[in-house]
């Protein structure tokens with residue numbers, strides 16, 4: 001008989017609910033994005049985010065159960081993102097999950113949002129085998145992790161433990177896309193729009209800095225890029241037509257190249273053959289293709305979740321939820337949201 005897990009995600013500006021069955025089969029996955037709400041302010045306004053999550057979450061749970069033609073009582077477990085993220089936003093999903101867990105008598109598992117981005121690959125047909133390297137690139141994070149099996153050989157599935165080996169010293173890659181896009185007058189969060197405008201552009205047209213690219217550490221720096229784009233726009237104005245495509249392609253290359261270079265080098269350093277790319281910026285086709293080719297040239301293989309599971313969603317929380325649940329992870333009802341929760345193994349929240 002199938003087992004079902006209900007997953008909730010409210011860490012930032014997406015309210016999302018999913019039902020994931022038997023470990024990795026997505027039965028229903030709904031995402032309500034608040035982008036229109038925040039676009040007016042050029043970034044996420046935490047208080048508005050919390051209020052909108054509160055208004056949306058229960059109707060979205062109902063809709064998701066209805067789409068799956070299932071009831072709350074049929075769920076085996078309830079999972080929710082407990083951190084990192086905006087504390088007020090996290091609390092809405094987590095407290096709702098507690099209520100649903102209490103009402104149904106099912107266990108609760110609190111999930112780390114970053115580990116959920118990594119676990120999104122479990123929703124695909126194939127995923128990397130431990131030990132592997134993961135590059136997480138999102139609006140708030142740009143981090144390289146070494147992922148190992150923490151199951152100790154128990155059970156029929158791996159349980160990942162995650163160790164940070166490097167990451168950005170300042171802006172995240174998604175932030176670099178979004179801040180550059182804003183300087184070009186594109187609405188928040190402009191990463192995707194900038195990516196689309198880059199089509200047909202010359203990536204070498206505008207020389208832009210590639211922070212830390214030639215340094216040996218597995219770290220990144222993107223804040224200099226933002227300044228360079230600002231100075232370019234102040235000097236020459238926001239270009240149009242082909243010149244705009246050229247500038248966008250140049251910005252994209254200045255973000256993608258250091259990500260690819262450092263990831264390839266980190267894979268070499270760890271001696272791993274399989275690499276995972278995940279998080280919202282992994283929806284970027286140029287990053288996916290360039291990294292795939294660079295790794296393949298050395299006999300390494302890249303795994304990337306489909307774009308809908310790269311950007312924030314609850315199905316990935318379901319995938320991480322299954323991994324934690326099957327590993328015996330259960331969270332207490334006094335589990336608190338942890339806005340700064342760093343990923344790593346079992347985590348302090350599981351008893």
Ligand code: KG4
Pocket residue numbers: 012137138139140141173174175177178189190191192195279280281283284285310311312
């Ligand atoms: O993982 P995510 O949905 O939310 C966070 O947890 O941060 O990532 C959102 C980020 C935003 O910065 C957005 O601009 C970026 O992912 N993004 C993209 C693309 N699609 C989303 N950046 C570049 N190219 C894209 N196609």
Ligand code: ZN
Pocket residue numbers: 113117138139279280311312
């Ligand atoms: Zn995210």
